[in-house]
Amino acid sequence: MITICPSILSADFSRLAEEIHNVDAGGADCIHLDLMDAHFVPNLTFGPAVIKALRPCTKLPFDAHLMVEHPETYIDGLAAAGVQYITVHQEACVHLDRVLQQIREAGIKCGVALNPATPVATLSCVAADLDMILIMSVNPGFGGQKFIPYALDKILEAKELLAACGNTRAVIEVDGGVNQETAQAVKDAGATFLVAGSAVFGAKNRSAAIASLR
Numbered sequence: 001m002i003t004i005c006p007s008i009l010s011a012d013f014s015r016l017a018e019e020i021h022n023v024d025a026g027g028a029d030c031i032h033l034d035l036m037d038a039h040f041v042p043n044l045t046f047g048p049a050v051i052k053a054l055r056p057c058t059k060l061p062f063d064a065h066l067m068v069e070h071p072e073t074y075i076d077g078l079a080a081a082g083v084q085y086i087t088v089h090q091e092a093c094v095h096l097d098r099v100l101q102q103i104r105e106a107g108i109k110c111g112v113a114l115n116p117a118t119p120v121a122t123l124s125c126v127a128a129d130l131d132m133i134l135i136m137s138v139n140p141g142f143g144g145q146k147f148i149p150y151a152l153d154k155i156l157e158a159k160e161l162l163a164a165c166g167n168t169r170a171v172i173e174v175d176g177g178v179n180q181e182t183a184q185a186v187k188d189a190g191a192t193f194l195v196a197g198s199a200v201f202g203a204k205n206r207s208a209a210i211a212s213l214r
């Protein structure tokens with residue numbers, strides 16, 4: 001089953017509640033929330049307070065992608081805001097095992113994101129306990145970038161890594177440049193969570209865009 005996760009990074013920030021209603025009605029499965037701190041990535045977005053304000057807009061799960069330094073300082077706020085997934089970047093975590101434990105203890109599903117140049121093998125020690133591996137198919141920070149094709153090989157490697165450690169529950173998510181041209185290859189490689197910012201929010205008909213990605 002494919003889970004389509006529109007990223008509100010490409011939504012109209014002056015009308016976020018309406019934008020979320022619109023993709024919910026259009027068949028989205030999950031809402032992807034890009035937290036950026038202007039340090040880990042050269043862009044700044046929103047944090048737990050905004051997410052908490054958006055929580056009543058939909059019953060869909062909230063998938064928080066933390067492109068921030070010191071992600072451990074955001075976990076309690078995100079738990080209180082009502083998110084279902086928290087994904088931290090491998091490159092941002094000196095104490096990756098500890099922050100994953102912290103997420104699990106908060107009762108939230110935990111994921112690790114990998115920048116394009118970070119090998120999948122860096123997750124070998126933690127893979128058995130993950131709920132999600134997020135393969136970045138662009139360099140994080142901005143919507144609307146071009147899909148990096150070698151991300152497809154990394155989806156296959158992530159699938160093999162999860163199988164090798166007997167983790168049958170974790171999903172593989174892909175984020176960046178996922179659109180009507182690239183979605184099929186991403187699904188064929190084995191990803192089941194597809195993040196799409198511009199391909200959904202840039203489309204006039206969001207429900208048709210979501211259906212065509214699926």
Ligand code: DX5
Binds near residue numbers: 007008140197
């Ligand atoms: C980029 C973000 C993405 C972004 C994707 O750093 O993590 O979630 O919204 O945007 P598109 O789908 O336009 O590449």
Ligand code: ZN
Binds near residue numbers: 032034175
């Ligand atoms: Zn993202």
